[in-house]
Amino acid sequence: MRILPTLRRLVRPGNPSGLLAVLLLATLSTEPARADLITLKSGHSVQGEILKETEQEIFVDIGIDVIRIPRERIESRSHEKPAEADKPADAETDSPLLYRMADLPVRSVKDQVARFGEGVVLIETPGGLGSGFIISDRGHCVTNYHVIERETRIAATIFHPQSSGEFTRQRIDDVKIVATNPFFDLALLQIPQQEKLKFKPVYLARDSDQKAGDDVFAIGSPLGLERSVSRGIVSSRNRNFEGLVYIQTTAAINPGNSGGPLFNVRGEVVGVTNMKLTFGENLGFAIPVMYLKHFLSNLDAFAFDRNNPNTGYRYLEAPRRQNPQPPPAD
Numbered sequence: 380m381r382i383l384p385t386l387r388r389l390v391r392p393g394n395p396s397g398l399l400a401v402l403l404l405a406t407l408s409t410e411p412a413r414a415d416l417i418t419l420k421s422g423h424s425v426q427g428e429i430l431k432e433t434e435q436e437i438f439v440d441i442g443i444d445v446i447r448i449p450r451e452r453i454e455s456r457s458h459e460k461p462a463e464a465d466k467p468a469d470a471e472t473d474s475p476l477l478y479r480m481a482d483l484p485v486r487s488v489k490d491q492v493a494r495f496g497e498g499v500v501l502i503e504t505p506g507g508l509g510s511g512f513i514i515s516d517r518g519h520c521v522t523n524y525h526v527i528e529r530e531t532r533i534a535a536t537i538f539h540p541q542s543s544g545e546f547t548r549q550r551i552d553d554v555k556i557v558a559t560n561p562f563f564d565l566a567l568l569q570i571p572q573q574e575k576l577k578f579k580p581v582y583l584a585r586d587s588d589q590k591a592g593d594d595v596f597a598i599g600s601p602l603g604l605e606r607s608v609s610r611g612i613v614s615s616r617n618r619n620f621e622g623l624v625y626i627q628t629t630a631a632i633n634p635g636n637s638g639g640p641l642f643n644v645r646g647e648v649v650g651v652t653n654m655k656l657t658f659g660e661n662l663g664f665a666i667p668v669m670y671l672k673h674f675l676s677n678l679d680a681f682a683f684d685r686n687n688p689n690t691g692y693r694y695l696e697a698p699r700r701q702n703p704q705p706p707p708a709d
Contacts, residue, residue, distance in 0.1 A: 415439070417448065417456045432485050434594070434644065456484055478514040478675055481582045483645040488596050491646040492608055493540070498581040499598040499639060500537050500570070501605060502554075504530040510599035510639030511535065511568065512648065513580045514675075518570035520554075521671065522638030523653045524561050527568070531556065531685070535570050538606055546606065549576070558674070558681040563623070563666060564653050565674045566638075567681075581640060584647035587669045589613050589626065597630045597652050597663075599639030607636075611661065618664065625664040626650045632663030641665040 417425045417439065425448065427441040436449050486494070502509040502522050509526030513519065520535060527533055533554040538546040557567040570578070589595070596610040611630030618627040628641065632655045641650035650665030674681065 415456055418454045419448070419452050420454045421452070432644075434485070434487050437485075450485075477519060477678075478672075479580060479582050480585045481647070482585070483582065483647060485644045486646065488594075488608070488610055488644070491596070491642060491644070492598065495579070495581045495642070495646050496598060496606065496608075497538065497540060497579040499606070500535045501600045502526055502568075502638060503534045503536065503550075505532055506530055508600060508603055508635050509637045510635065510652075512638075512640040513570070513578050514583070515580050516578050518572060518578050519557065520568040520570055521640075521651060522566050522568060523651065524559050524564045524566045525653075526638045527556065527559075527566050528561075533568065535568070536605075537570075537576075548605075549573070556683040556685075558678045559683055560674050560681045563670050563674055565651065565666065565671060567675065567678065581642075582647050583672065584643060584645075584649045584668050587616075587649065587667050589616055589643060589649050591615055594644050595626075595628055595630055595641055595649065597628075597632060597636060597639055597641050597665075599632075599636035599652065601631070601633035601635040603635055609636075611663075614662075616667075620664070623670070624667065625654075626667055628663050628665060629661040630663055631661070632665075636663075 415427065415429050417427075417437075419425070425439055425441065425446070427439040427446075429437055430440050430445060431438040434450070436447050437453075439446050439448060498513045500511050500513065500520060502511045502520075504527055506529070507526075509522055511520045511522035511526075514521055533556070534550055534552045535554050537549045537551065539549060540546055551570050551573060553571055555569040555571070557569050559566045591613055593613045594610070595613055596608060598606065598608050601607050601609075609631035611628050613626060613628055615627040617624040619625075626641065626649065628650075630641065630652075632652050636652050637654075639652050640648040641652050643649050648671075649668050651668075651671055652663060652665045654664045656662035
């Protein structure tokens with residue numbers, strides 16, 4: 380991680396009969412102005428406005444009352460029809476083929492890690508380790524600029540889950556640098572296509588609407604400990620530092636986490652982890668997704684030029700002279 384003066388970058392079960400009675404009341408209620416359709420595993424459905432969500436339950440305003448529904452009883456949810464409740468909906472962007480956004484349902488951290496963990500990769504350079512995450516099915520990968528700063532020999536390791544619960548590692552060399560933005564501390568890489576390899580991109584959050592107290596979690600390789608998951612909350616959504624705002628979080632962030640994603644409970648990337656407070660615990664920071672989208676939408680302005688002699692070649696120091704005396708004169 381990059382060292383700065385003070386910062387281091389880097390359902391409770393309910394009564395089934397009682398729930399059924401409430402559902403019957405819901406079918407008689409008037410439809411709210413903004414309605415969500417929730418289909419239960421029992422086959423019943425509830426239509427109403429979702430007021431609050433936690434990992435264990437949701438609270439729905441059905442017009443005449445507010446009901447609590449355990450998540451373990453929910454089959455699907457949608458703004459339109461149940462069949463589309465859990466299907467990610469891609470959105471049009473300035474670079475529609477480069478990254479994706481979606482309206483995803485809230486799930487437990489365990490489920491989200493199983494679903495999107497394969498999209499988080501380990502970035503290796505001769506100078507150290509970092510993290511990154513895949514945003515397109517063409518292998519585009521986001522990381523921090525300081526992870527690959529002054530480097531051109533870059534490798535990425537993808538972790539493939541197996542039915543046994545273990546993971547297989549696939550190291551891919553010759554990763555290409557596409558664009559860099561030192562000011563935002565962002566870099567876009569492209570992992571070469573491999574035979575029989577299908578990239579598993581993650582989704583970016585549509586808006587930077589997270590609030591203090593919202594649950595978040597990070598996936599990365601702190602200190603080389605691969606596929607580490609840390610969980611926390613948003614401490615501040617707009618912590619100012621050197622003219623930019625950052626998401627402050629209690630999720631543990633350490634060297635090696637740099638460049639990894641910060642997810643919300645929907646499994647959407649809300650930030651890119653990049654630094655922590657030196658000698659402090661639970662004081663991590665992430666680059667908001669709005670800065671990432673700006674970077675990705677203006678790649679031509681930040682394109683990497685391999686032919687520029689100042690873009691990443693590391694030159695070794697010349698060996699010291701063995702004889703301190705001046706060379707003999709001819």
